[in-house]
Amino acid sequence: MLRDVKKSKGRFIAIILIIMLGVLIFVGVKAAGPSLNDSLNKTVADKNLSDIQVLSTTGFDETDLKLARKVPGAQVEATKFKYVIGGKNKVATALYGYSKTARQNHLIMREGHLPKHKDEIVLDQRAKSKYGYKLGQNFTFDKDADLHRRTYKIVGFADSPQYIDNQSRGVTNISDGQVQLFAYVPEEQLNLAVGTMLNLHFQSLKDENTFGKKYKDSVDDKLILLKHEFKNRADQRTSEITRPYLKTLDSQQQAINQVKLLDPQAASQQQTKLNSAKSKLLKKSKTTYTWQTRQDLAGFAAYGESSDRIAAIANVFPVFFFLIAALITFTTITRMVEEARGEIGTFKALGYRKWEISRNYYYYAISAGLIGAILGAVIGNETLPRIVLALYKQYISLDWVVGLQWLTILIAIIFSLLATLGAAVIVIRKELVEGPAALMRPKAPKSAKKILMERIKPLWNHLSFNSKVSYRNLFRFKSRMLMTIIGIAGGTALILTGFGIQNSIGASGDRQYSEIFNYQAVVKLNDDANLSKVNKILQQNQQYRNSTTINSTTAKLKAHGQQVNDVNVYTPKSESVFNKYVKLSTDLNKKDVVLTKKTAQLLKVKTGDQINLTTTDNKKVTLTVGAIAQNFIGHFVYLSPTTYQKEFGQTAKTNTLLLHLKSQTKVQRKSLADKLLSSGEVMGTSYTHDVLSTVSKMSSSLKPIILIFVLLSGVLSFVVLYNLTNINISERIRELSTIKVLGFYNNEVTMYISRENIILTILGIVVGYGVGNLLTAYILNQAATEQVIFPLTISWFGYLIATLLMIIFTAIVMLVTHKKLQHIDMIGALKSNE
Incomplete structure (x- = not known):
């Protein structure tokens, strides 16, 4: 076995590398999500x-x-x-x-x-x-x-x-x-x-996982108990605070009553003032609770969602990566055993038992599989999570906790051995069925058959001799063709998926604020706001263009036993003007109630279904969904003014402004917000720029992981292509020696092999585009949160990088192959086994 390893160091190392890469990314990415959670859990536990x-x-x-x-x-x-x-x-x-x-x-x-x-x-x-x-x-x-x-x-x-x-x-x-x-x-x-x-x-x-279901359920139960204890406390607290002041006002009320007969007009004026003072006191001292x-x-929800996204990626991306690695390893081991047919036949002829013949190959496969798996598991578990944690600069420095993911490591080792030992077992059992004489003779070469292209005469007749040979060889060695396409397509798909995940997460914000929302700020007004005063401040601002008024409130929705909280309810004053600020895919005036897509999915409703809406001030109405609109961030229900009046029994009160603004600097945004707030008419101003920044941070936080994916996918693709080319050469060494003897130049011999690689690379890249899109779509579906939908988006840059890497790898392999083919021992290769 040691002689075999020494004789074919390249193949042994290639098997180890492929298994190591597969296990490394499988174990490493699987460990990244738990490590992020464990690190934060340790920090929050230590700091109580x-x-x-x-x-x-x-x-x-x-x-x-x-x-x-x-x-x-x-x-x-x-x-x-x-x-x-x-x-x-x-x-x-x-x-x-x-x-x-x-x-x-x-x-x-x-x-x-x-x-x-x-x-x-x-x-x-x-x-x-x-x-x-x-x-x-x-x-x-x-x-x-x-x-x-x-x-x-x-x-x-x-x-x-x-x-x-x-x-x-x-x-x-x-x-x-x-x-x-x-x-x-x-x-x-x-x-x-x-x-x-x-x-x-x-x-x-x-000691519970902050992001775990058990912890969240336990906290929710505690919160319900707490709210029950405080059920009547708000009114009591308000009464305790206002009682002394109300007592003073009541004594003033009594004094007024005494002078009422003497000076009714003065008493009436004082009464109005007292009533106003009482109203302001009760409003100012009203106790309200915010539960959290x-x-x-x-940052907590975003951190948890980021960890969940990595977990979602880990459930698909590394598995796909590992399957490609295992498939190529299986092919390599299979080829190694087939090359040893003569040796196996000799041992069999000398009387060796099947186990004695096969065990060396088993040891070889186990050694390569275990070395690759153990190296990959250790490197993956110890490095990838730490790299991810170190590059998560968006968050405060945490105490690193990177535990060994034993179950994941065990699964990786089992699959590694299935790919190596499994291949050896299957092929050796098949070879040992044959008799010694048949095994000691070289395997009959595959006969060439007429391919489909030959039947297309105008195309076939215009091909050169070398091109015809290449196309015939491609279909002659179908398993190698399939493996090469899978390897190239897999690498291309993985690289595309890496870019696709990042592009798609960033696109959720970009598309929300370009295709759907067309405003730059939201101004929340006080209950008794003077709108003309607010408009005056806005018109004095150089960045202000125009605005529209709406009624905005928050509600929870229920349907089919499902519930969605924190849903934004928008009712415009004018539907025609509102359409310039929020682009719905339907006419609000005709549909009356429009629900956004993700909200509808969570509630399991479709057009025509009914939903129960409860506002924050406990008003309950039942609405019929008129249409479902595209939306990427948040939950929204849009009501026409007519529907609002009909369902709530009153006209929708203006309490929010949507602003069209020119490009602003950070200082200009703050200046406008401060002026509006200091007017006393505005509760606060929020900018879409801040939401976009949050989404951008969400996308940026995945950059380290995506970079790792792209690099490792590239390395895997290169190793796969190099390994398959070596298998191709060793399978066809007599054929290549023959054409060299017949007088083919070195470049022609190289192109004899490389032309096939080029064709297969092109096919692999094209297939990889399709697989990359499917893989990205699946991961995005798994990674979607309750609040955000990630639209499938892969930039041209992703396609360019994936394509260029595959072309570069093919070129490097061609160069190495060229050097190797120059030193073929033609006489040794052409010697007859007999």
Whole structure:
């Protein structure tokens, strides 16, 4: 066996390489998703990230904490928290009160230390990298932040387990709607009587996978219990806060009643003022809760979806890759055994038993298979997940956790042995059936048959002699032709799939905001907003072009036992104008209710079906789906004004503006948002640019993986082509020696083989285009999230790279083949075995 390995080092190494590449990408990519999750899970467990957070507009007192502690296993803490404007750039900042006794949401210090004195602040690490702040500098908040002091000394920079995405800090209703930083000052510096954020942590869930179904179901159950405890608490809390003020107003009411007889007009005016004061007080002090789990924290859902996408890719891409590797290995081992026919026949003639003859080939196959599989498993498991983690710069640096994926490794080893040992077993059993005399003679060459092209006389007659020989040989060796096409097509398809995944994820945002949405900003108005005042501000802005008014609300939809939350409900004031901002594939005026495609899929509804819609203020209506429109990001229901009036019993109130804007810089976007917010008429402004940036980040996060796929696919394709060409030469060594003896020049001999490779490469590339599209479509379907559909998109660049790589590999193999054919031992090859 050792002599065989030494004699055919190239083939032995080729088998090891092909198996190693297949196992490497199979195990490595399969390990990447779990490693991403495990690394984040370790970080959030070490830093005691809260499982549930509740925000209150009026804060939480001791009664609220007691209610929260009724949830079994809950560790409860109240934190002072608010969104404020701060820093030299006047950016929206999530400000937290730091307490030494806090046990949840510990910061990850990157530089400096935690606040020790009342004038110290710890800033987001992003403040250093993005805005250039340094230790020892001051950070000043706006007066509206309502702190005991406005300026603080920077003593540290940190990351937080609540903000794992380096490029996103969430949204707010101040400034341009985007939170840019988080910051921590001593809690007594926040001018708040009680905490405004309630954190709940469950020790029993600490070791669970944050993105696992078991964890999510458990948290959802805890949240239901928590909401039940707080069922009547909002009204009670509002009453507690407003009671002293209402008592004062009631005493003023009584005084008015006393002077009513003396001066009715003055009393009436005072009564109007008192009623207005009561209304404003109740509105300002109304308690509302915002409930959130880890999935609602900035970056968490995107991280989980990114991990899911890698898992979806891992269920298809590496399997396809590995199957190609196994198929080519099977062919190589088969050829190796067939070449040893004479040797097997000799052993058989000398009286050796079947096991004694075959075991060396089995050992050879097992050795190559195991070496390749073990190398691939170790390299894949230990390198690919770490490369992915290291290149995930979008997220904060995590504690790396890369565990051995034993089941995946075992599956890979089994398939590797099936491809190597399995091939040896099948072929040797077939060979050993023949008698020694038949085995010791060379196998009869395959007879050439008339091919289809020969029947097309005008085409066949115009081909040169060498071309005719090449086409006949292609169909003469059908298995080799098939293997070469599969190898080339597989490599092309894998490279295309790599580019396709990235292109398609990026295309979801591009197509949403070019084919469907044709606006650049959404302005959310206050309940009693003065629209003319808002329009005046907009018209003074140089980037403003025009706008349209709509009613926008959020609702949940139910149908056929399915439910979709956070659905945007848009009702335009004018359908004809609205069509310039949102391009529906149907006329809203005629269809009345239009549902977007992904929402319809989740609800399992089609045109004509009924859906139940419940708004955030608990209004319930039943609607009939008039049409289903294309959409790539989010869930939307579009209602005509007539339908809204009919179903809700009132005219749709204008509460949102969709804006057409010229190209804006980041400063211009922020400036417009600040002006609108400071007018007192606007709750906040959101830009489509920010959504596109998020989708772009989603696409960019996969670049490292795609690069790895493309490189490994390219290497596999090259090894496959090189290996099959070597098999081709060894199979036809007598034939090649014959034509050399007959006087063919070296270039002609090379082209005798290479012409077939060129034809098969072209066929393989064409087939690869089709397979690549099918494979990409399947993976995208598996990777789609509840919120996003990824349209199949492969750029011309992907096709170009895949095609060029295959052409380059073919050219390199031609060059190597040319050198090899120059040194053929013609006499040795043509010697008769007899």
